[in-house]
Every structure is written in C-alpha cells, then in structure tokens.
Amino acid sequence: MADSSSALLPICERISHKSYALRAVDLTILGLLFSLLIYRIIHISQNDNIWLVAFLCESCFSFIWLIITCIQWSPAEDKPYPDRLDERVHDLPSVDMFVPTADPVREPPIIVVNTVLSLLSMNYPANKLACYVSDDGCSPLTYFSLREASKFAMIWVPFCKKYNVKVRAPFRYFLNPLLATENSEFSRHWKMMKREYEKLCRKVENATGDSHWLGADHDFEAFSNTKPNDHSTIVKVVWENKGGVGDEKEVPHLVYISREKRPNYLHHYKTGAMNFLLRVSGLMTNAPYMLTVDCDMYANEADVVRQAMCVFLQNSENSNHCAFVQFPQEFYDSYTKELAVVQSYLGRGVAGIQGPIYCGSGCFHTRRVMYGLSSDDLEDNGSLSSAAKKELLGEDSLVRTYGSSKELVKSVVDALQKKSSNPKNSLKNFIEAAQEVGHCHYEYQTSWGNFGWLYDSVAEDINTSIGIHLRGWTSSYISPDRPAFLGSTPSVGLEAIVQQRRWGTGSIEVLFNQQSPLIGMFRRKIKFRQRLAYLWVLMCLRSIPELVYCLLPAYSLLHNSALFPKGPCLGITVTLVGMHCLYSLWQYMSLGFSVQSWYVSQSHLRILATCSWLFSIQDIILKLLGISKVGFIIAKKTMPETMTTFESQPSQREDDGKKSDLGKFEFDSSSHFIPGTFVMLVNLAALARFFVGLQWSSLAEACGCILVVMLFLPFLKGLFEKGKYGIPLSTLSKAVFLTVLFVLLSVGK
Numbered sequence: 001m002a003d004s005s006s007a008l009l010p011i012c013e014r015i016s017h018k019s020y021a022l023r024a025v026d027l028t029i030l031g032l033l034f035s036l037l038i039y040r041i042i043h044i045s046q047n048d049n050i051w052l053v054a055f056l057c058e059s060c061f062s063f064i065w066l067i068i069t070c071i072q073w074s075p076a077e078d079k080p081y082p083d084r085l086d087e088r089v090h091d092l093p094s095v096d097m098f099v100p101t102a103d104p105v106r107e108p109p110i111i112v113v114n115t116v117l118s119l120l121s122m123n124y125p126a127n128k129l130a131c132y133v134s135d136d137g138c139s140p141l142t143y144f145s146l147r148e149a150s151k152f153a154m155i156w157v158p159f160c161k162k163y164n165v166k167v168r169a170p171f172r173y174f175l176n177p178l179l180a181t182e183n184s185e186f187s188r189h190w191k192m193m194k195r196e197y198e199k200l201c202r203k204v205e206n207a208t209g210d211s212h213w214l215g216a217d218h219d220f221e222a223f224s225n226t227k228p229n230d231h232s233t234i235v236k237v238v239w240e241n242k243g244g245v246g247d248e249k250e251v252p253h254l255v256y257i258s259r260e261k262r263p264n265y266l267h268h269y270k271t272g273a274m275n276f277l278l279r280v281s282g283l284m285t286n287a288p289y290m291l292t293v294d295c296d297m298y299a300n301e302a303d304v305v306r307q308a309m310c311v312f313l314q315n316s317e318n319s320n321h322c323a324f325v326q327f328p329q330e331f332y333d334s335y336t337k338e339l340a341v342v343q344s345y346l347g348r349g350v351a352g353i354q355g356p357i358y359c360g361s362g363c364f365h366t367r368r369v370m371y372g373l374s375s376d377d378l379e380d381n382g383s384l385s386s387a388a389k390k391e392l393l394g395e396d397s398l399v400r401t402y403g404s405s406k407e408l409v410k411s412v413v414d415a416l417q418k419k420s421s422n423p424k425n426s427l428k429n430f431i432e433a434a435q436e437v438g439h440c441h442y443e444y445q446t447s448w449g450n451f452g453w454l455y456d457s458v459a460e461d462i463n464t465s466i467g468i469h470l471r472g473w474t475s476s477y478i479s480p481d482r483p484a485f486l487g488s489t490p491s492v493g494l495e496a497i498v499q500q501r502r503w504g505t506g507s508i509e510v511l512f513n514q515q516s517p518l519i520g521m522f523r524r525k526i527k528f529r530q531r532l533a534y535l536w537v538l539m540c541l542r543s544i545p546e547l548v549y550c551l552l553p554a555y556s557l558l559h560n561s562a563l564f565p566k567g568p569c570l571g572i573t574v575t576l577v578g579m580h581c582l583y584s585l586w587q588y589m590s591l592g593f594s595v596q597s598w599y600v601s602q603s604h605l606r607i608l609a610t611c612s613w614l615f616s617i618q619d620i621i622l623k624l625l626g627i628s629k630v631g632f633i634i635a636k637k638t639m640p641e642t643m644t645t646f647e648s649q650p651s652q653r654e655d656d657g658k659k660s661d662l663g664k665f666e667f668d669s670s671s672h673f674i675p676g677t678f679v680m681l682v683n684l685a686a687l688a689r690f691f692v693g694l695q696w697s698s699l700a701e702a703c704g705c706i707l708v709v710m711l712f713l714p715f716l717k718g719l720f721e722k723g724k725y726g727i728p729l730s731t732l733s734k735a736v737f738l739t740v741l742f743v744l745l746s747v748g749k
C-alpha cells in the first residue's frame with residue numbers, strides 16, 4: 001500500500017516563497033525613493049549643484065531598488081526527495097565531477113584532497129561517478145597528493161558507506177571527537193581511519209617543499225622541467241574503477257589532467273580549464289550530467305548527487321527544460337554574511353523567474369546544454385529535432401564547432417543524441433586523445449568559448465549562465481537545510497577586496513560581450529525579468545554613486561548648503577533610511593544571524609563598493625582602452641585547525657564566524673584603501689566643523705556624516721592601530737592630501 005502511493009509521489013517539488021507583506025515593503029521603499037526624487041525635482045531651482053548630484057545618485061539607487069523589487073517578486077526553490085529516487089528510477093545516470101585547481105601554494109593540496117575524497121565517497125553508485133581534477137598549476141605535489149588520496153579512498157569510501165557518514169571530507173569529519181557511547185567496532189574503525197588520515201596529511205606535508213621524491217619516481221617524469229605557464233598536456237589516470245569485487249569497486253574513477261600552457265597563449269584561466277575538463281570527460285566517460293566544484297568546496301552532504309538527480313529526472317518526465325541545478329555557495333570560514341542573505345532573498349527571487357544564476361561551484365550541468373544546445377532543438381520526448389540534427393550533426397559543422405579530434409566529435413554526437421557511449425573501454429586508452437584536446441591550439445578556429453564555459457569574462461560563471469538562459473533553458477535552485485557544499489573564502493581585508501574586484505570586473509565584462517543581457521531584446525528566449533536580474537551585476541557600477549553619496553553630507557556641512565529635504569519632508573529620508581535598515585536587519589535575523597553580523601555586513605558592503613568595485617571600473621576602462629588585460633588572481637584558501645560544528649541550526653551558523661579572528665580588518669599600502677580612508681577623513685573633518693559651529697539647521701546632514709563614519713568604522717580603527725591592522729603612512733598621506741583638497745574646494749565656494 002505504502003509503496004504504490006509513494007510511487008505516485010513526486011521526487012521533486014517546486015516551493016513558492018511568495019509573500020505579500022514583503023512585496024508591500026519593497027514597493028513602499030520604492031515609493032519613498034520616487035517621492036524623494038519628485039521632491040528634488042520640484043525644489044531644484046532653489047538649490048545648488050549638490051541637489052543635482054544627490055538627485056543623480058538617488059536615481060541610481062532607485063533604479064537598483066526597482067531591479068531588486070522585480071527580482072524578489074516571486075521567489076521559489078525546488079525541494080528534492082532523494083529517498084523516493086530508488087523506487088522511481090532503476091538506472092541512475094552517470095555524473096562526471098570536475099575540480100579545478102591552479103596553485104599549490106594558495107590552494108594547499110590537502111584542501112583539494114579533501115574535496116576529492118568527499119566527492120569519491122558520495123552516496124551514489126561508484127561505477128556511475130568519475131572525478132576529474134584539472135591542475136592549472138601543473139604541480140607534481142598536487143598529483144602526488146591525489147595518488148596518495150586514492151589509496152586512502154580505498155578504506156575511506158567503504159568506511160563512509162558502511163557507517164553512513166554524513167560529512168565525507170575527512171578534515172571536517174575528524175574535527176568532531178568520537179563519542180564514548182559509540183560501539184566498539186565502530187570506534188576501533190574510527191581510530192584506525194583517523195590514524196590513516198593523519199598519515200596521509202603527513203605524507204603530503206613532507207612532500208611539500210622537498211622535491212627529492214620527484215626524480216626517484218618514474219611516474220613524475222612528465223613534470224620534469226615544467227613551469228606552470230610552460231608545459232605540455234599531462235593526463236594521468238590516478239585510479240580506474242574496473243568493477244570487480246570488494247572495496248575497490250566502491251571507489252569511482254579519479255583522473256588528473258593539466259592542459260598545455262605556453263607563455264604567449266591565451267589560456268582563459270578557470271574557463272579554459274573547465275572546457276578542457278568538458279572535453280576530457282567527454283572522451284573518457286561522457287556522463288550526461290556534470291558537477292562542478294571549486295577545489296576548496298567539499299561536499300557536506302553525501303546525498304547531494306541524488307538530490308540534483310531528483311530535479312533532472314523529474315523534469316525530464318515533464319519535458320521541462322532544466323539546464324542546471326545550482327546549490328547555494330556557503331563557507332566554513334566566512335565572517336561576513338552578505339552572500340548568505342543575497343542568496344536567500346535575491347537568489348530565490350531569480351530562481352522563481354527562469355532559474356538561478358550559475359555561480360561557478362556547487363552546480364550540476366547537463367552535458368548536452370554545455371555543448372551548445374538550445375531548448376527548442378529538442379522534441380517533446382527529449383530527442384533532437386530533425387532541424388537540429390541537420391544543423392548540428394553535419395560532419396563539417398561538428399569539426400568547426402568542436403575541433404579536429406575524431407574521438408571527441410564522436411563522443412559529442414553520442415552525448416547530443418543521448419546515447420550512452422561508454423563502451424567497456426579502459427580509461428587509459430583515451431590518454432592520447434585527451435592529450436590532443438589539451439593542446440593550446442586545439443580550440444583555435446573552433447567555437448569553444450561560445451559554448452561550454454564562455455570566454456571573455458573573469459566571471460565565467462555569470463557569463464556562462466546568461467548564455468544558457470538566453471538559449472531558452474531554465475535552471476533550478478535547491479537549498480537544503482544542511483549546506484550541500486562548504487568552501488573557504490576570504491572574508492574581510494585585502495584578500496576579500498581583490499576577490500570582489502575580480503567579481504566586479506568580470507560582471508561588467510559580461511555586459512560588454514556578445515551575451516550581454518542588454519542586447520538582442522526581442523531575439524532571445526530569455527524572460528524579461530530574468531534579463532533584469534542579470535542587470536543586478538551592475539551592482540559594482542553603483543560604487544560611483546555610493547562613493548559620491550558618502551561625501552555629500554560632509555560637503556553640505558563644509559559648504560553650508562542643504563542636502564536633505566527640509567521641514568516635514570525630511571520625514572521621507574528618515575523613513576527611507578529607517579525602513580531600509582529594519583528590513584535588511586530582519587533579513588539577517590530571519591536567517592539566524594545576529595544584529596552585529598548585520599552591522600558588519602552593511603559596513604563591509606559600503607567598503608567593498610568604495611575600495612573594491614571602484615577599481616573594477618578602472619580595470620574595465622583600462623581594458624577597453626587596450627592598456628591592460630584583466631587577470632584572475634586566485635583567492636587564498638585556508639583550512640582551520642579547529643572549527644565549531646556547522647550544522648543546520650541557524651543559531652549555530654552564527655558561532656562559526658565569531659569564534660575566529662577573521663573579523664579584524666587588515667590594510668596594506670595598495671591603492672585599494674585610499675578611497676575608504678579619504679571618505680573617513682572627510683566626514684571627520686566635516687563633523688569637526690559642525691561641532692565647532694554647531695548649526696542646528698544642519699543636524700540631518702551631521703547625522704548623515706555620523707552614519708558614514710559608523711559604516712567606515714574599520715578605517716577609524718585603522719587610524720589608531722599598528723602593524724597590519726593599521727593604515728600605512730603612505731595611504732594615509734595620500735588620503736590626507738585628497739581630504740585637504742576636498743575641504744578647501746568645499747569651503748572655498
């Protein structure tokens with residue numbers, strides 16, 4: 001009885017988070033913004049330039065809020081039921097898992113090893129999984145670590161499966177002590193595993209910095225005389241799952257690849273690596289679905305592949321056009337929480353339109369879509385339409401599009417036609433073909449980069465995502481209570497600023513290339529609101545109005561002119577600020593974050609706007625002028641020695657950041673910190689003048705200055721701190737110079 005009814009239950013459901021109350025709040029804020037603009041227009045003749053500048057800035061803010069309101073209008077997400085999967089689907093599809101890494105120093109191999117182990121031990125038939133690691137660092141140490149990891153996997157994977165371990169990244173698993181109550185067989189086993197894991201760590205550590213073992217082992221020959229930016233393709237099958245019996249058959253394939261690099265060739269950073277992964281995996285296993293994770297993003301949930309398959313398999317029944325399934329990006333070492341809030345509100349909002357934006361990691365893609373298919377290339381039953389067959393499968397067109405490798409072309413045809421092309425051929429037989437598709441000229445005169453992962457932006461994720469939605473596909477957002485993937489991210493200070501600068505630059509690049517959401521209004525199959533959602537990437541352009549707006553209250557105090565409305569109409573500004581604060585505070589608290597983390601995030605967002613995204617604009621201008629190119633600076637990854645439990649309880653999420661010392665702001669002498677220091681000093685100068693003159697009519701503007709000082713508090717602290725926590729003298733002197741100039745200009749008029 002239970003069986004027959006559960007057979008009818010869906011394996012995945014769409015959940016709507018529509019809320020009329022939130023819509024009302026969004027609209028009220030929008031209304032207040034428009035009233036302010038109207039007030040400014042009516043009174044423009046009585047006021048001077050500052051009025052006009054404020055009007056322009058507030059127009060930008062209103063436009064951004066309009067976009068936010070559109071995005072948040074009908075939030076939704078998908079809820080999978082992986083427990084029902086086995087009853088409904090007897091032959092689960094294969095999944096290829098991609099892990100790109102690029103630098104053994106900034107991305108310590110033991111972190112990569114943990115990510116790989118968490119993937120190899122996934123709760124999914126081992127013969128249906130294959131893990132490919134792409135190494136842009138061409139590091140023998142990374143290869144060595146993977147080889148050792150594959151040996152450890154022979155005991156780790158069966159252990160995880162036997163005891164149904166939830167977190168399968170050993171570093172994370174062993175942070176929790178063994179409970180005294182646990183049965184003796186398990187605890188014997190546990191202790192043995194811990195010892196073996198520590199041995200693995202020691203081996204990797206000992207190999208770091210000591211290259212003796214290199215010469216001794218024949219297996220490392222390929223790495224001799226190589227440089228990260230100058231070497232031939234290396235493809236190594238670290239472990240091949242040949243079925244068989246016992247524990248060995250429990251460990252999926254593991255393949256190490258490093259594409260050819262030559263100094264004067266454009267290699268497209270991570271995007272190039274992803275396309276190489278796409279080709280090699282196509283040759284070797286050609287799974288219809290692919291998981292991509294950054295090298296530091298371990299799977300925190302053993303069922304994650306099954307969760308994603310619920311969406312794909314459910315959707316294929318309804319002939320729905322889901323191209324990818326994105327899980328939220330969550331971090332074990334993040335001090336600031338804005339990303340979590342953005343994903344929960346804006347992320348779910350976009351998910352309710354055409355589907356979430358691909359964010360580079362924690363995402364399952366469909367191979368056919370990555371090969372460039374459009375949603376209307378398919379018949380209702382999922383097979384290629386005859387027009388598409390004619391267009392895509394002609395021999396000439398195949399070679400022009402996918403390149404000259406015959407094996408690859410054959411695998412692409414199989415993938416497009418949904419044929420499983422996995423003959424019982426050993427992976428090793430494909431090494432030569434894999435090397436061929438790794439040549440740095442392989443993509444020359446092909447369409448790689450116009451499909452697959454798209455080139456011409458360092459934010460390859462947003463870029464690729466737009467490409468997919470433009471071709472009419474939808475996507476799906478799953479955010480289980482227990483974070484599916486957890487990674488490392490720089491939180492505050494220089495590392496975070498540099499990372500955000502790259503994101504900002506990449507997002508603007510997206511607007512300037514072929515896939516731009518701004519062009520082709522009626523030609524493309526993207527929904528209008530989805531297009532608007534992509535305009536949210538303009539967020540980094542808001543750095544200019546934000547910077548200006550942070551200076552306006554100070555200017556008005558120094559220059560003795562009004563910035564805010566007078567009389568009862570000041571109520572518009574006060575209500576607007578108050579309502580926006582309470583609304584965002586509520587968003588943080590509803591996710592279990594504290595008032596303090598709300599405040600830190602608000603401050604961090606303003607600092608990012610002025611110290612990071614401002615430089616993104618500079619990068620773009622230099623790129624457009626042909627003066628410099630945009631590069632990909634890899635974020636530094638850390639693996640904490642001790643961590644508090646990261647469970648699904650929101651209140652426990654909070655502990656994670658607080659216990660560490662990550663919140664302290666670090667400075668250096670780069671120009672990133674000049675704007676922030678300048679804003680701080682200007683506002684302090686204006687407040688000093690206010691308190692000396694004490695003109696009560698400017699009280700609102702003085703409050704504005706105090707608000708800015710509170711938001712830039714790390715800079716105020718930085719004035720008094722020493723060492724890396726203090727603002728360096730060179731930065732300070734430049735900012736002082738600018739401040740003096742600003743004060744003279746404001747007072748002088």
Ligand SMILES: O=c1ccn([C@@H]2O[C@H](COP(=O)(O)OP(=O)(O)O[C@H]3O[C@H](CO)[C@@H](O)[C@H](O)[C@H]3O)[C@@H](O)[C@H]2O)c(=O)[nH]1
Pocket residue numbers: 099100101102103107134136268269270271273293294295296359360361458459460461489499502503506632633634635636
């Ligand atoms: O030349 C490169 C540079 C980077 N990577 C890899 O790309 C991943 C992401 O790099 P990271 O430095 O961690 O960047 P983040 O800013 O943390 O990454 C976010 O932003 C990127 C776009 O800027 C996305 O690609 C990522 O998926 C997303 O998590 C890592 O696994 C790197 O090893 C390469 O493979 N080759």
Ligand SMILES: [Mn+2]
Pocket residue numbers: 294296487488489635
């Ligand atoms: Mn990262």
